[in-house]
Amino acid sequence: MDTKDEIEYLKNLPKQWWMNYTTTISVANLLDQYGYFSDKRSVIRFFERPYNYQSLIDELIKDFG
Numbered sequence: 001m002d003t004k005d006e007i008e009y010l011k012n013l014p015k016q017w018w019m020n021y022t023t024t025i026s027v028a029n030l031l032d033q034y035g036y037f038s039d040k041r042s043v044i045r046f047f048e049r050p051y052n053y054q055s056l057i058d059e060l061i062k063d064f065g
Contacts, residue, residue: 007060010030028047
């Protein structure tokens with residue numbers, strides 16, 4: 001999946017995207033590509049509460065969608 005496909009996929013997710021493990025992994029991979037995970041601690045925080053990253057997802061969709 002290229003970035004455009006990933007963004008399209010994210011756009012079509014319900015707001016509770018974080019309930020799905022596979023989706024969470026996809027989102028984490030995408031955020032990682034754009035440098036949102038600068039250290040291990042931020043990765044751990046993401047997996048503890050991925051829904052806090054909804055605003056980042058919205059930004060990515062706005063920037064690349």
